[in-house]
Amino acid sequence: MIIDELIARGHSVTIVTQSATPSIKTDKSPGYNVEVIQVPHSKTEVTDTFDRLIKYWMYDVPNTNKFQAFLKLTEITDKMMDQNKALCKELFARKDLLEKWRMEKFDVLLTDPVIVCGELLAQKLNLPFINTLRFSYGSVMERLCGQLPAPPSYVPATGLGYTDHMDFLQRVKNVLFIFFINILSDVLAMVKWNHLFTEVMGKPTTRCESMGKADIWLIRTFWDFEYPRPLLPNFKMVGGLHCKPAKPLPKEMEDFVQSSGDDGIVVFSLGSMIKNLTKERANTIASALGQIPQKVLWRYTGEKPETLAANTKLYDWIPQNDLLGHPKTKAFITHGGANGIYEAIYHGVPMVGLPLFADQHSNVNHMKAKGAAVMLNFNKMGTEDLKQAVNDVINNPSYKESMMRLSQIHRDQPMKPLDQAVYWIEYVMRHKGAKHLRVEAHNLTWYQYHCLDVAAFLLSIIALVVLVFVKTCSWFFRKCFIKKIKKE
Numbered sequence: 001m002i003i004d005e006l007i008a009r010g011h012s013v014t015i016v017t018q019s020a021t022p023s024i025k026t027d028k029s030p031g032y033n034v035e036v037i038q039v040p041h042s043k044t045e046v047t048d049t050f051d052r053l054i055k056y057w058m059y060d061v062p063n064t065n066k067f068q069a070f071l072k073l074t075e076i077t078d079k080m081m082d083q084n085k086a087l088c089k090e091l092f093a094r095k096d097l098l099e100k101w102r103m104e105k106f107d108v109l110l111t112d113p114v115i116v117c118g119e120l121l122a123q124k125l126n127l128p129f130i131n132t133l134r135f136s137y138g139s140v141m142e143r144l145c146g147q148l149p150a151p152p153s154y155v156p157a158t159g160l161g162y163t164d165h166m167d168f169l170q171r172v173k174n175v176l177f178i179f180f181i182n183i184l185s186d187v188l189a190m191v192k193w194n195h196l197f198t199e200v201m202g203k204p205t206t207r208c209e210s211m212g213k214a215d216i217w218l219i220r221t222f223w224d225f226e227y228p229r230p231l232l233p234n235f236k237m238v239g240g241l242h243c244k245p246a247k248p249l250p251k252e253m254e255d256f257v258q259s260s261g262d263d264g265i266v267v268f269s270l271g272s273m274i275k276n277l278t279k280e281r282a283n284t285i286a287s288a289l290g291q292i293p294q295k296v297l298w299r300y301t302g303e304k305p306e307t308l309a310a311n312t313k314l315y316d317w318i319p320q321n322d323l324l325g326h327p328k329t330k331a332f333i334t335h336g337g338a339n340g341i342y343e344a345i346y347h348g349v350p351m352v353g354l355p356l357f358a359d360q361h362s363n364v365n366h367m368k369a370k371g372a373a374v375m376l377n378f379n380k381m382g383t384e385d386l387k388q389a390v391n392d393v394i395n396n397p398s399y400k401e402s403m404m405r406l407s408q409i410h411r412d413q414p415m416k417p418l419d420q421a422v423y424w425i426e427y428v429m430r431h432k433g434a435k436h437l438r439v440e441a442h443n444l445t446w447y448q449y450h451c452l453d454v455a456a457f458l459l460s461i462i463a464l465v466v467l468v469f470v471k472t473c474s475w476f477f478r479k480c481f482i483k484k485i486k487k488e
Contacts (some may be wrong), residue, residue: 002175003111004408005422007031016121017162020046020088037091041083049079057357060378081192086119092124092200101125107429113141116193119210128433130425132218133210134338134359140185145211147441149230152178154322159366164227194361215434216424220338223344224410224415225366234437240410241417242339243346246325251454255298256288256313260295264330267323269299270335270356276302288386294330294394297323324349330394336360341367348407350399352389354378371402428448
């Protein structure tokens with residue numbers, strides 16, 4: 001969306017990607033240039049590793065003790081990081097390409113820091129750069145690298161499922177979780193990345209230090225979704241930038257929708273990353289959907305469930321935004337991906353959340369806390385649970401009212417999210433950076449940031465004053481009282 005809008009406004013855009021990318025078409029350049037970095041792994045290896053991660057997170061993590069799950073997830077993510085590291089090495093081995101880009105004199109570099117290397121490329125090319133992301137696990141990147149204030153008393157870490165109203169024990173867990181994630185992140189960066197950043201830059205450099213040099217952080221959420229929290233001048237909320245009014249449906253799909261009558265339809269999608277479900281889960285879901293009066297449009301590419309009813313139609317792909325904007329849509333069953341949630345907010349459609357992995361549990365928890373969703377455990381729910389959840393969301397008006405309130409908040413902005421994202425990109429281009437928006441915290445040590453040196457100094461002064469006072473009192477006591485006792 002951002003790239004399309006930049007092109008529409010007359011900007012020249014170059015996308016740097018790898019030969020194994022599963023998402024960007026490298027054979028065509030629809031309005032932008034594509035530079036492909038050849039990597040030693042294949043597209044199949046990338047997708048297989050990612051599919052393995054998703055499958056394990058979906059089915060095995062809930063039934064495995066946390067330590068074993070952590071070790072297994074670490075093993076899989078290590079493989080993904082190795083692929084990412086290979087991309088970085090191949091990129092900076094292309095001296096000809098780096099020199100070509102220096103000669104082209106770009107104005108700004110836009111990167112998603114979840115994929116490592118963009119911030120390093122910006123420094124090598126001496127370019128201002130912008131981070132754009134939905135979240136980092138535990139919000140480590142934003143807190144540690146972006147210096148975004150996050151008081152653990154009311155800012156819950158991503159992954160815990162807490163709201164901004166935490167009781168004492170939740171605050172304890174929040175503090176400990178953040179501390180653990182901070183340590184883990186530092187160790188991971190030190191082991192996996194810092195030596196590469198130092199090698200490329202030719203001087204001691206950490207990944208977090210490089211990431212913190214970003215001029216602007218475009219955060220793909222907004223206050224319709226987030227809990228209130230402090231922001232810095234270079235953090236801009238652009239959640240829902242992909243949302244847009246619904247377009248007419250294909251005729252065959254519109255006919256099916258219209259056949260629902262007054263009952264309306266339910267839109268169901270677990271996203272593009274879920275290619276198959278277990279037979280047992282698919283039959284449980286299909287059986288539940290067959291017992292509601294609404295027609296159901298289900299994006300599903302696996303084996304047809306045996307319990308599939310006449311009111312449910314399977315599609316390899318659905319125009320999700322257009323369906324959610326259709327007047328007959330009553331509810332949205334979703335895995336809780338950020339894009340789907342924002343389309344539901346934009347169109348005011350209440351949800352049944354079946355979170356599977358990554359940020360999805362946190363996303364659905366946010367919507368549940370705001371009264372706009374029901375959340376179910378994907379692996380443990382039964383047919384009756386899903387049926388009841390869909391009926392509750394549709395028949396209890398509070399869910400629709402809550403979602404319409406969030407929709408009004410989302411739409412009540414002085415500038416559309418996409419326009420705001422492009423504005424700040426062009427702002428960085430006009431001013432050749434935005435260092436004037438970065439806080440001085442980036443140049444402080446951890447003990448200076450927390451004023452521990454000041455606290456130590458003041459405690460030393462207090463200790464000195466107390467010591468002098470005690471010594472003085474002791475001297476007077478010995479001088480006056482002990483001599484008087486001796487005389488007597």
